[in-house]
Amino acid sequence: MFRLAYKSVKHNPKRLVLTAVAVALGVALVAATLTLTNALSSGFDKLFGEIYATTDVVVEQVPTDQAAGTGNSMFDASTSNFTQQDLAAIEAVDGVAAAYGGIQVDGTVLPNGYEPSGDLMSGTGGGPTQMFNWTGEPKVDKATLVEGAAPTSDDQIVLDVDSAPRLGYAIGDTVTVAMNDGVSEFTLVGLVRFGESNSLQGATLAYVTEAEAHALVGDDGFQQIAVVTADGADKDAVAAAINEILPDGTRAITGEKKAAEQASQLDDILQYIDIFAIAFGLIALFVGSYIIVNTFRIIVTQRTREFGLMRAIGVTGRQLRTMILLEAVVIAVVSATIGIILGYLGALGMSALVEAFSGDLFGTVTLPIDAVLYSYALGALVTLVSALLPAIHASTISPMEALREAATESKKPLKVRNIVGGAIAALGLVAVAVGLYTGIENPYIYVGAGAMALVIGVTLLAAQVLVPLAFGLRDVLTRVFKIDGKLAANNIRREPRRSANTAAALMIGVMLLALVATFTESLKAVVTSQFSQIEADFFALSTGGTVPQGAIDIISGTDGVDFVTTIALESAQYDGTPESVAVIEADKADLAYDYDNTPNFDQIDGGVFIGPDIQALGVQVGDEVTLTGTDGTATLQVTGLYNTEGDASFWVDTAQGDALFGTVEASQALVVLDDGVDVDAMQTTLSAELAQDYPLVVLQQPGQLAQLANTFIDLLLGVISALLGAALIIAILGVANTLLLSVTERTREIGLLRAVGVRKSSIWRMITIESMVMAIFGTILGMILGVGLGAALVKALAEFGFTTVAIPWVWLIVYTVGAAISGVIAAIWPAWRASRMDILKAIATDG
Incomplete structure (x- = not known):
């Protein structure tokens, strides 16, 4: 059966191309995200390794909530925890060769010629500044002097080799450092390289003398102590011995364990990014499942006679079902492979773009094994589940019934579909009502669950809605587009399941966009109303803290x-x-x-x-x-x-x-x-x-802050809309795929239309109208659901300050126009194929 399935896919690849593309796009989003977060993790793993690799033991404050990932690292300036006496005591511990006190200064190196703009978004020339005392011991400083000299007086500073030119400084220039209590100026006397490659993930590295670091911090203590052990000493034993003499709230930990701890904390954060993006990948694949269901349903219909012949020569229904599912597996493997390649290429492009603007944030961009496994698993799962119902339907057709078929889908009544859809939709409405009007705890959970049920219910009921809609539109389309409009309406009404599934894919994509737009518009209204509560004329804020x-x-x-x-x-x-x-x-x-x-x-x-x-x-x-x-x-x-x-x-x-x-x-x-x-x-x-x-202190009027907050909200909307764009592209491909397979199924019909005098342009127009109607229907249904559910979500979050539901009218107009345009675009290929058919061959076909 696998050989039959493989040959079927190989001999008829065109009908499955768009299905494979739909799966590939969803998989690509998942693969790209996992690849990027793996590269980001490897980049910081390298950074943490270079920070702690040459330090045998790190003495520091105990993280206040280690499990939550809050601890001391190169990126956290903290209060001084250790005195000169603590440093001397640690140096006296057996196995300690040397101990160095570490001081991190909370300051920002400003670009050369920096002028405050009064804009919180303007920034100060790049990533955060990491400023430390220079010890002169490479194992502790983690930096090597590559040009100039080390700081020896309190008015001198050294910068890393990449940040100095980026900020506009050369050796001998006066470097301005903004502190919390004012501005300090230093003479740049040297350039250093951090680790082997100066990979600082976009940060600026600076060193001053120990005396100046103490003066800038305002005390003579140390925030951290780096310990170099004697040759042959057991690092864990030395760390344990140091722990016995440390003050409460501090600890000693080996450099290797500290690096692993920091990497683990970062991975805990990155996993949420993975989950966030994988969720959008699943949305795209969910939308793609509608295409797969339609594709396999049409394929089963077109191959009814073929299946009847196979059943007549002894092929069992189970074998037939297995063959169709194996075809799905072949498609899943091919499309997932394409998706993995696209995702990896996308990750390479994104990392290059980020590095061009923000510096070297990523490590080597390699394809992680979990990206491959997730991609194949998700692709196979979605494709198999979507192909299951058509496969079951094919296996239940009797041989004689199949041999009598002329490749037309059996017209089963919509009664069962309507009952199930109505029941699910009703349950969804009840859950939403419970969340909104009963005063129950955590109402947004009930609203969210109800929204999911409502979407599924409406998807099933859409077929019933399309039947009267097609009847209603037939007269309108006939008056506007003559016979072409009438034929288009009849085609939609004739196959309500197929048309509804096609429209539902677009409906879900638009619904999510409308929901997000409604939520963010309401959030902007809440933010604006909160700023209206400000009686003050200015907010004074500091970009430095x-x-x-x-x-x-x-x-x-x-x-x-x-x-x-x-x-x-x-x-x-x-x-x-x-x-x-x-x-x-x-x-x-x-x-x-x-x-x-x-x-x-x-x-x-x-x-x-x-x-x-x-x-x-x-x-x-x-x-x-x-x-x-x-x-x-x-x-x-x-x-x-x-x-x-x-x-x-x-x-x-x-x-x-x-x-x-x-x-x-x-x-x-x-x-x-x-x-x-x-x-x-x-x-x-x-x-x-x-x-x-x-x-670093910025004055902002309330209206300016409101505008800034709304800018961030618009940015969030843009990011989410871009991620949902994959689902919308898949939905549009679904319209094209359904029309393309429908054209193949209606070959004889189209040939007869051409034979009685219908022109190519009319065939083209008929297909295009059909596409536009399905696209606009799905869009309007999606907007109604999206705005309604978005408003319900806002009301459910009233306890968090959401008091206003704002309708994004501009976005709704944009979505409607976009739907009409996408309908025209989706119809181009199917309409072209239909209009180019040879009349005699089309009439002679058996289906």
């Missing part, structure tokens, strides 16, 4: 500024769990922002306000809560409620914040101007005053 007190002093001391109020975000332990804490200036907070709190913050009275998540634990006004911060523990009375979901769990005044965390640094500052002050002019004035000493 916190807003320094010096910048706040400059702003508040400028004529025309009424007052500045700050918000700091910290983390404290509550009942053994880390919770977010917002530190505000209670007397000014409500004057700058319309918070949803009861009462106003100026009534906090030395207590604490609690957010919805803490309220859900049963904590009420009047209760006491105990918070443990980095600098102390405080038991505070709950004096009010903060009612917006998703913000900080606890809200305290600056006095309580200082008691818990020491001196807190502002995450943002809100600036209120005097009445009558020109806001735009003041923004220009303040930006110029901040540029000299605090170039």
